[in-house]
Structures are given as structure tokens and as C-alpha cells.
Amino acid sequence: MSADSEDEFMSGMSSEGGFEDGNESDSVSFGEEFEDDEPALDFGLHDKDITSAPKKPYEVDFDVFGPRDIQKYQDKQIDEVGAILGQPPESTAILLRHARWNKERLIEGYMDHPEDVLEKAGLGLAGAVPAKTMVVDGFVCDICCEDEPGLETYAMKCGHRYCAECYRHYLSQKIREEGEAARIQCPGDGCSRIVDSKTLELLVEDDLKDRYHELLTRTYVDDKDNLKWCPAPNCIYAVECGVKKRDLNRIVPTVRCDCGHYFCFGCTLNDHLPTPCALVKMWLKKCEDDSETANWISANTKECPRCNSTIEKNGGCNHMTCRKCKNEFCWICMGVWSEHGTSWYNCNRYEEKSGSDARDAQAKSRQSLERYLHYYNRYANHEQSAKLDKDIYLKTEKKMTNLQSSSGMSWIEVQFLDTASQALQQCRQTLKWTYAFAYYLARNNLTEIFEDNQKDLEMAVENLSEMFEKPTSELAALKVDMMDKTSYCNKRRIILLSDTAENLKNGSWKFNIDINTA
Amino acid sequence: MAGSQRRIAKELAEITKDTPEGVTANLVDESDVYRWSILMEGPEDSPYAGGQFKLLLTLPVDYPFKPPALKFETKIYHPNVTNDDKGAMCLGILKSEEWKPSSKISAVLRTARSLLAEPNPDDAVETSIAEQFKNDRKEFERVAKEWVTRYASKRA
Ligand SMILES: [Zn+2]
Ligand SMILES: [Zn+2]
Ligand SMILES: [Zn+2]
Ligand SMILES: [Zn+2]
Numbered sequence: 142m143s144a145d146s147e148d149e150f151m152s153g154m155s156s157e158g159g160f161e162d163g164n165e166s167d168s169v170s171f172g173e174e175f176e177d178d179e180p181a182l183d184f185g186l187h188d189k190d191i192t193s194a195p196k197k198p199y200e201v202d203f204d205v206f207g208p209r210d211i212q213k214y215q216d217k218q219i220d221e222v223g224a225i226l227g228q229p230p231e232s233t234a235i236l237l238r239h240a241r242w243n244k245e246r247l248i249e250g251y252m253d254h255p256e257d258v259l260e261k262a263g264l265g266l267a268g269a270v271p272a273k274t275m276v277v278d279g280f281v282c283d284i285c286c287e288d289e290p291g292l293e294t295y296a297m298k299c300g301h302r303y304c305a306e307c308y309r310h311y312l313s314q315k316i317r318e319e320g321e322a323a324r325i326q327c328p329g330d331g332c333s334r335i336v337d338s339k340t341l342e343l344l345v346e347d348d349l350k351d352r353y354h355e356l357l358t359r360t361y362v363d364d365k366d367n368l369k370w371c372p373a374p375n376c377i378y379a380v381e382c383g384v385k386k387r388d389l390n391r392i393v394p395t396v397r398c399d400c401g402h403y404f405c406f407g408c409t410l411n412d413h414l415p416t417p418c419a420l421v422k423m424w425l426k427k428c429e430d431d432s433e434t435a436n437w438i439s440a441n442t443k444e445c446p447r448c449n450s451t452i453e454k455n456g457g458c459n460h461m462t463c464r465k466c467k468n469e470f471c472w473i474c475m476g477v478w479s480e481h482g483t484s485w486y487n488c489n490r491y492e493e494k495s496g497s498d499a500r501d502a503q504a505k506s507r508q509s510l511e512r513y514l515h516y517y518n519r520y521a522n523h524e525q526s527a528k529l530d531k532d533i534y535l536k537t538e539k540k541m542t543n544l545q546s547s548s549g550m551s552w553i554e555v556q557f558l559d560t561a562s563q564a565l566q567q568c569r570q571t572l573k574w575t576y577a578f579a580y581y582l583a584r585n586n587l588t589e590i591f592e593d594n595q596k597d598l599e600m601a602v603e604n605l606s607e608m609f610e611k612p613t614s615e616l617a618a619l620k621v622d623m624m625d626k627t628s629y630c631n632k633r634r635i636i637l638l639s640d641t642a643e644n645l646k647n648g649s650w651k652f653n654i655d656i657n658t659a
Numbered sequence: 660m661a662g663s664q665r666r667i668a669k670e671l672a673e674i675t676k677d678t679p680e681g682v683t684a685n686l687v688d689e690s691d692v693y694r695w696s697i698l699m700e701g702p703e704d705s706p707y708a709g710g711q712f713k714l715l716l717t718l719p720v721d722y723p724f725k726p727p728a729l730k731f732e733t734k735i736y737h738p739n740v741t742n743d744d745k746g747a748m749c750l751g752i753l754k755s756e757e758w759k760p761s762s763k764i765s766a767v768l769r770t771a772r773s774l775l776a777e778p779n780p781d782d783a784v785e786t787s788i789a790e791q792f793k794n795d796r797k798e799f800e801r802v803a804k805e806w807v808t809r810y811a812s813k814r815a
Contacts, residue, residue, distance in 0.1 A: 283761045284666065284723060284760045284761055285663070285665065285666055286665045286666045286669045287665070301761070303760075303761070307760060310724060311724060311760055314721070314724050314725075319755060326759070327759075328759050328760045328761055329759060329761055330759045330761040330762045330763070330766070331759070332759075
């Protein structure tokens, strides 16, 4: 993002008083707090593109980093903090890991009570002892019970001494099998001293050292709130984003990893714009718990007004008996049968109290079910269609090759198909989530605009999707048309997302549930 | 590994010499040092008093770098012991994060017995028993005692 576009974004925010009015003053808006307390993980690898378009309301700032960048950045922080604390790098590394990389808190705490901080991080007992193994007369290893003279032994500053062989085995097991790195404790029973890097350098074999550093980088990212691993399988990149957890009801921080995967930085699920994480979580849980759908009953079943079990109407008789609780009731009015006397053939007791209560409850539950299914079917439909579109995407390449040979177009010229199918995927993904969003949306004057935008995007998507059905021979002639339809789809998506994001940011949407407790 | 056998033999000798209170330990089979048969007396002043519980302690091949496993073979009504045929006891020291290669079996047995004297409902594996322990201690003790009579009486 260019500096200008960011300023614009920030000033737009501050004119509305920021996200957390009157709340913690350290958080005015996304990204800013992060940039205040530490510089971005930027090593000039990510040139800011000055010509890029101004940021859209639903876009967030983020950066993508590889393992080496993260390692370098860790080392830089260790050096900086070590210089302030007057501690060697290996101790500083332990202190920082113990403080979960919150260097301000670490420095502050250390200035007040250095011994406390050292003790808690397992670095207690001052006085440097060089890391080396030694032979001790009359030594018996408490782990393996070996007492052979000349046995190499090792202890950290805590003095818990074991034979070097046991120490090695312990460390390699922790690293290799338990994937532990930053917080391996002394093998001594009840000793919480953390194994420092000098000890590891001395005792751990080289192949394990690589694994150890890999694990340390993992823990570093895991510990930092503004860093997350890309959830794509086998992806080695981490993404940095300044959006805080408390902001997630106001923005959907969608990021794109260098591997091409779009995901939500808030919950690491696949791109779920425009729906905030909390609603996504609720929606997925609701869909998973498909009892509601399973209980979906046709017009021929009703729930027993007493025990709620489902009863099927067979034949024309309105005198129903619940198989489960033996309750007898009238199918038409849901009232207790005994109140009907002999007029069962023509229920005229529609206003009877016992019946109207049951009817209300039934109508309500049915109505809410039907409402859910309305949105669910559309949500599921787009999910399904996206899969079908994916098949098309896979066929696209084949088509492109065909097209190249039949039309004499170059590879660059047939790129429009690839662009089109990618746009289709992304728009379907967005559309899918608009239905989950709409399900939780309470009506107000903004809902209509939202629904119009949804409809427009839907039409644009279906129009583009149709183009792929055309025979390959016609595709070349349709290039301009297809490119137009693609850019129209993208435009409609941007309009929908911008509108939704603006309103979310301003707190203008009203939801039919409490999004804050989700 | 040979080291592991040596260590186990030493621990067994120590336990036989200086037995933790209310506990006896023997190998299930003299030729297999990795399986220990434990008899544990229910602590006095606990609903388990008068009961005798049979436990199986299994040591991993990589002992003492990996923690032992402890299993109740006698049924017991206790919030920290699974109420199934596994009879697994939830003990902090048996978790790989807490276990250290220098931790000892005698400490495991002592901790296990003290958990009989004082259940830890906040770290329960049987939540309904834990709820009862917290809210209806009388009924909890009644059922626990009943189970002792039914499953853990000494002559059985
Ligand atoms: Zn040893
Ligand atoms: Zn120690
Ligand atoms: Zn990735
Ligand atoms: Zn999310």
C-alpha cells in the first residue's frame, strides 16, 4: 500500500473516532498500534508499490515472510534487547521467549526486578559457567544409574548433573518427538530451569539443531499475535497483520499469502468476506449441527404439542395420537382432542387457547427453520457451484491449449480464461458468505442495498459462469465479451464488499444475535 | 536400552526396601521388568478406607525418558479415574510435559495414593463424579464406599 492510501484510510477512520471509542488509548486503529511498538518485519524484500490502487474499505495491510526473514528478525530483536538488558544473546533469547516476545513488558519487568525475571525464565543463579561436559569422581547418574569412572557429565547452572549421554537423549527426544523448543526444562525432577542455547549447541547433534531452529521459528510466530502461519498445506510462509482480536467485529482481515492462498487473519479460515469471524463461527457450527435440517419436515408432519416428537399425518383423519407420549390432539388446530367432542371432522375450535399456543410455537419453529434453510440452500449452492467452477478451472488449461492451436493465439492472449475462472471462484466464495451474513442480519434501511448488491453480483457471476459452457471453438471470438463480464464481476464484488465493510466499520449493521458474545 | 533396565532394577530394589505407605509393588512376571503389579490400600479418613486396589504400572521401552502409565484394574468411583475398562488415572506427573527422566516411580505411587485421599475435581476425567464430589459430598462418599464394598474388599 502506498503511504498516501494508508493515510487516507487512517484519516477516514479517525474522523469517526476510531474503532474503540473511549477504550484503551493505545489502540486507535488497525495496524497503527503495531507500527508504534515495533517496526514491520520489512527487510526491503517487499517493495511498496507506489502505483497500486488506493486501499478498499475491506482491505488490510499485511506482509508475508519466509522462515529466514523471521529468523533474521528474531536475531535482530535479541541483539537489541540484549544490549538494553546487558545479557548475552542466549539468555536474552530465553527471556524473550519466556515473555512471549513482548519486549516492552520484558524490559520494564527486568528494570524493576531483574532477579525475579531471570528466576521465572529459568535463568536464576548468577555467575557464568562455561557450557562444557566434565568428569566427576564417584559420580552416579540419577537417570541411567551408570557409575563407570571417567563418565562425561553435564549440568547447567542449577547443578542438576547427569551423564552427557542421558542429557543428549533427553534433549533429542524433546526436540524430535515432542517438538519442544523454546521451553525445554532441565531434566532434573521439579527443576524449571530452561535449557539455554549454549547447552543445546554443546549437546545436540547437527541434524537436530536445524530442527530445533525450525521449531524456535515456529514458536516465535505462534507467540506473536501479529504473525500467523499460512494455513495452506505445506506452506512455509507467515503473514503479519496488525489487526487485533478485539477489532474482529469491525473488520474482516483477509490476507493473501505468497503461495496464493487467501485466508482470514482473524480465524485463519479460508477467505470469508464479508462475514465477520464471529458470525462465521456461529454459522459453521449451526450447519454442522444439522439436526435442524434433518428435522426439516414436510407439510405432512408436525410436532406433538406435548412432547415435540415428529408425527406424520397419514390418511385424512385429524384425530392424532402421538406414538411417543400418547397425547391425542387435533391436526388442524393442534388443540387437545378431548375438547373437540364429536366435531373432529370439521375443526371449528381454531381460536381455542390450548390450540393457539401450540400453533404459535409450531409456526415459530417452522418459520425459523424455513428462514435458515432459505439462506443455507443458497450458501450451499454457491459452495457446490464453486466446486463445479473449479472443475471448469482445471479444464481451462486444456481449453487454453486447444485454443492456442486452433486460433493461433499466444499464451498471453488466452490468459483471459484463467483470469475469468479465478474471478468466478472468488466471487462465488464471497456470494456464499453473503448468505451466512444475511441470515444474521436484522432488517434496517441498509439491508435493501445489501440485497441489491448481492443480487447484482449473483447475476454477474451466473452470466460469466455460462460463458464457460460454450464450445472451445467459440471462446476466441468471445474474448472481449468474457473479459468484460469478468471485470464486471470483480466490480460488483468490490462494490458489495466495500459497502458491507464500511457499514461494519461504522457499526451500522444490526444483527439478530449478539455478535459480541459469539 | 541397557541403561533403562539398570535404572528400573534400582528403583524396584528401592521400593521394596523403602515402600511408600500403603503400597506394595511386584513385577507381574519376574522376567519382565516393564510391568509392575501394584496393590494400594485405600487411605484412612477417605471413603476408600478398607479397600484394596489393584493397579498396573507399565513402563515404556524408552523409560525413564518417557513417563510410566498407571491403570486401575479394580473399579473405583473417583473423579480422576476413568470409569471404564481403561481405569486411567489423570496424574500431572504422568504427563510428558511434567515427567522428567529423573522422576521416580515411588513419587508416582505416592502422588496416586494422595489423590485417593484428596480427589482433584478441577482436573477431573469423570465430570459428573466431580460435580457430585463438589456439590453433594455425602452422596459421593456413599457411592464410593459402596463401590469399595462391591469391588475392592480385601478378601476378594
Ligand atoms: Zn545417565
Ligand atoms: Zn536443574
Ligand atoms: Zn501460504
Ligand atoms: Zn475470520
